[in-house]
Amino acid sequence: MTRVLLVDDHPMIGAALQMLLRGSDYELLDRARTVTEAGKKIAGLKPDLLLLDVNLPDGSGLDVLRKISRSRSRPRVILLTAGMDEAQLLTAADLDPEGMVLKTSDPSLLTECMDAVVAGKKWVDPEIAERTRQAEAKAASAPPLTRRERELVELVRQGLRNRDIASELGVTEGTVKVYLHAIFDKFHVENRTELALRAAELIAR
Amino acid sequence: MLATTLFVIIMFGRSSTELTQTYPFLILYAAWAVLIAMVTWKNWWLDARLSFLTHGVDMAVFTGLAFSSTGWSSPFVLFFILPLLSAAVRWSWRETALTATVLIVLFMIGGFILSGSVGFELQRFVLRAANLLILTLLLIWFGVHQRFARTFLQADDFDGLAENENPLGRALSRALQGTQATSGALLVGPPGEDPSDGFAVVDGKSRSFSAERALVRDTTALADSALLFDVPRNRALTRAPEGRFRFLPASAAIDVGEAHELGLTQGLIAEVRTGAQQGWLVLWDIPDLSTDYIDVGRELGSTTGAILDRHILLSAIESGAAARTRLSLARDVHDSIVQFLAGAAFRVEAIKRSAKGGASVGSELDELKRLLVEEQGEIRGFLMALRRDRELELADALEELRALAERLSQQWSVDCSVSADGEHGSIPIRLQLDLHQMLREAVANAVRHGGAKRIDVELSVDNDQLRLHVKDNGSGFAKANGEDVAEPWSLKERVERAHGSIQLVSEPGSTNILIRLPLAGAAA
Numbered sequence: 001m002t003r004v005l006l007v008d009d010h011p012m013i014g015a016a017l018q019m020l021l022r023g024s025d026y027e028l029l030d031r032a033r034t035v036t037e038a039g040k041k042i043a044g045l046k047p048d049l050l051l052l053d054v055n056l057p058d059g060s061g062l063d064v065l066r067k068i069s070r071s072r073s074r075p076r077v078i079l080l081t082a083g084m085d086e087a088q089l090l091t092a093a094d095l096d097p098e099g100m101v102l103k104t105s106d107p108s109l110l111t112e113c114m115d116a117v118v119a120g121k122k123w124v125d126p127e128i129a130e131r132t133r134q135a136e137a138k139a140a141s142a143p144p145l146t147r148r149e150r151e152l153v154e155l156v157r158q159g160l161r162n163r164d165i166a167s168e169l170g171v172t173e174g175t176v177k178v179y180l181h182a183i184f185d186k187f188h189v190e191n192r193t194e195l196a197l198r199a200a201e202l203i204a205r
Numbered sequence: 206m207l208a209t210t211l212f213v214i215i216m217f218g219r220s221s222t223e224l225t226q227t228y229p230f231l232i233l234y235a236a237w238a239v240l241i242a243m244v245t246w247k248n249w250w251l252d253a254r255l256s257f258l259t260h261g262v263d264m265a266v267f268t269g270l271a272f273s274s275t276g277w278s279s280p281f282v283l284f285f286i287l288p289l290l291s292a293a294v295r296w297s298w299r300e301t302a303l304t305a306t307v308l309i310v311l312f313m314i315g316g317f318i319l320s321g322s323v324g325f326e327l328q329r330f331v332l333r334a335a336n337l338l339i340l341t342l343l344l345i346w347f348g349v350h351q352r353f354a355r356t357f358l359q360a361d362d363f364d365g366l367a368e369n370e371n372p373l374g375r376a377l378s379r380a381l382q383g384t385q386a387t388s389g390a391l392l393v394g395p396p397g398e399d400p401s402d403g404f405a406v407v408d409g410k411s412r413s414f415s416a417e418r419a420l421v422r423d424t425t426a427l428a429d430s431a432l433l434f435d436v437p438r439n440r441a442l443t444r445a446p447e448g449r450f451r452f453l454p455a456s457a458a459i460d461v462g463e464a465h466e467l468g469l470t471q472g473l474i475a476e477v478r479t480g481a482q483q484g485w486l487v488l489w490d491i492p493d494l495s496t497d498y499i500d501v502g503r504e505l506g507s508t509t510g511a512i513l514d515r516h517i518l519l520s521a522i523e524s525g526a527a528a529r530t531r532l533s534l535a536r537d538v539h540d541s542i543v544q545f546l547a548g549a550a551f552r553v554e555a556i557k558r559s560a561k562g563g564a565s566v567g568s569e570l571d572e573l574k575r576l577l578v579e580e581q582g583e584i585r586g587f588l589m590a591l592r593r594d595r596e597l598e599l600a601d602a603l604e605e606l607r608a609l610a611e612r613l614s615q616q617w618s619v620d621c622s623v624s625a626d627g628e629h630g631s632i633p634i635r636l637q638l639d640l641h642q643m644l645r646e647a648v649a650n651a652v653r654h655g656g657a658k659r660i661d662v663e664l665s666v667d668n669d670q671l672r673l674h675v676k677d678n679g680s681g682f683a684k685a686n687g688e689d690v691a692e693p694w695s696l697k698e699r700v701e702r703a704h705g706s707i708q709l710v711s712e713p714g715s716t717n718i719l720i721r722l723p724l725a726g727a728a729a
Contacts, residue, residue: 009616010544010545010548010616011615011616012544012545012547012548012549012576013544013547013548013551015548015552016547016548016549016550016551016552016555017551019551019552019555019556019559019569020551020552020554020555020558022555022559023558023559023562033616033617034649034653036653037653055540057645057649058649058653082540082543082544082547083543103543103544103547104543104546104547106550107550107551107553107554108554110551
């Protein structure tokens with residue numbers, strides 16, 4: 001019996017999965033509705049398999065995945081999502097979960113994915129795989145970072161504020177803002193959080 | 206500056222005796238003037254504070270100087286006209302009249318004191334007193350007409366319209382108040398077209414109308430100034446760009462037929478321009494109509510345009526906020542529907558598998574049907590909200606909040622209820638989304654941080670404020686060690702963005718959050 005923890009805030013999904021897994025080889029241990037709750041329940045229940053939604057009320061399921069990726073014995077993870085934007089797709093590909101399923105796909109695909117993942121295989125929804133390929137191609141065609149941009153992205157990744165970045169680089173705070181917005185435009189990034197999430201991918205170019 | 210001017214005047218043609226008498230007086234006064242100039246330099250507050258004191262000193266000094274310099278070349282007129290002019294420019298006709306009265310009294314007292322002395326000329330004294338009286342009347346008249354500068358330009362206190370209030374009506378009423386005219390009309394239209402949308406107030410009765418013909422024939426006559434008209438006598442007067450008067454027949458400037466239609470007799474017309482419209486402000490039955498109104502009318506036209514612009518701006522801000530609300534609602538509904546349909550599909554898959562195994566699935570199908578019908582109601586509610594105008598009845602807002610509380614109760618496994626202190630009135634639609642998000646965050650906080658099981662929400666409208674009181678039975682925001690208090694930052698930020706205030710009283714077993722949101726003027 002595979003012990004499953006669901007991380008999803010929508011009650012309808014919770015109830016439906018409980019029904020779907022009833023009488024199967026999977027035991028639905030509990031449901032966490034937030035990133036915080038997920039952290040606690042993963043540590044407490046030690047599930048074998050995590051069904052993880054991406055958009056949660058207090059943050060992203062990708063943060064949960066990033067956090068547990070650092071631990072040695074993490075559960076296998078299936079991202080169960082209603083949809084991801086390009087940045088999320090690239091981050092997800094980077095974090096490399098065992099499975100990715102769209103909630104909007106045929107429900108039988110979820111059990112197919114779960115079976116594959118438990119058997120030690122990777123399983124990615126064809127639509128997600130295609131969209132990830134497109135996002136990666138688009139990102140690859142974007143111009144590389146300049147030396148100054150690379151320094152700035154690295155400092156953003158370290159969580160520094162504009163003022164600290166300015167003093168670190170020996171420029172004014174206004175210049176930092178101008179540079180940042182140019183980077184946002186160049187890589188179609190919405191904000192500094194998203195930039196920090198994609199920092200590794202951008203610097204690696 | 207005045208002291209220096211006087212000093213120079215006194216220097217010329219004075220006898221050495223006069224100079225000896227007035228020198229120390231003038232030096233002291235010049236020092237005083239320099240001191241006042243220094244302390245009030247770029248200090249408007251002190252300038253205003255000291256204005257009465259310096260004015261009093263000026264009057265005393267000038268009276269003294271009037272009597273210390275005699276003969277044909279005495280700068281008598283200058284001595285008196287300067288304090289009067291200063292009062293007229295600085296304040297109003299009342300202060301001018303008061304200054305004149307004090308000066309006349311001081312002059313009389315000085316005259317009586319000196320009446321027995323050598324060199325006192327009674328005839329000259331009487332003539333000067335008469336001149337003083339004429340000067341006083343002139344400057345009081347000047348002071349009276351100074352009021353125009355302050356009567357208008359009040360566009361800033363325009364803070365939005367009441368429901369169903371016509372913006373043209375509001376702008377026109379300001380102009381009528383400013384000029385004390387009893388009748389007026391405001392016509393506007395798109396640039397390049399004859400203004401036809403009108404609003405008129407005639408002897409206290411107001412009406413909207415649509416002008417069939419262009420009221421103004423010669424628009425060049427109104428390009429740089431307002432126009433005064435007298436329809437019965439067929440006269441019109443305006444000012445050319447270089448400042449001189451331009452006389453023309455009323456029939457050449459305005460359409461007499463349209464003027465009769467409106468009931469115009471004698472009054473003024475000024476051009477009104479806004480960012481998106483242009484038109485005419487027409488005022489008639491103005492008491493004491495004079496040529497001053499040519500310039501006043503121009504100011505009035507600008508102010509009226511500013512009021513209309515301000516209305517358009519406030520209206521656009523409110524519409525923008527409503528549009529953002531609709532967009533957020535649309536995102537909400539999209540996300541909610543996708544999640545629900547995904548859940549429903551999983552359920553159908555589960556039912557299919559159960560049926561395949563030979564189990565009875567009737568109750569599960571009934572449950573799914575119930576959920577589908579419920580969701581249908583939710584979606585209908587969302588769609589109605591998207592179609593809604595900028596205002597929302599409080600009763601409808603409450604109904605939606607109660608539905609949300611029910612959903613949150615299920616989602617967080619808590620008992621969340623919404624009550625209201627009265628259900629009459631309406632709220633801006635932009636606040637409805639804020640309320641939804643605030644309730645979501647308050648409930649999530651109560652469960653996540655306080656482990657609350659019961660949440661009571663009370664909504665009330667108090668004058669110009671919307672109050673949301675959220676009370677729960679959780680452990681509150683105090684952390685387990687009792688040292689720190691975790692502030693609900695995201696909720697606070699949301700309240701601040703809506704220009705509201707939040708009050709938090711938290712203790713184990715009871716947490717109260719009181720949110721106040723302004724109903725008007727906070728859309729930005």
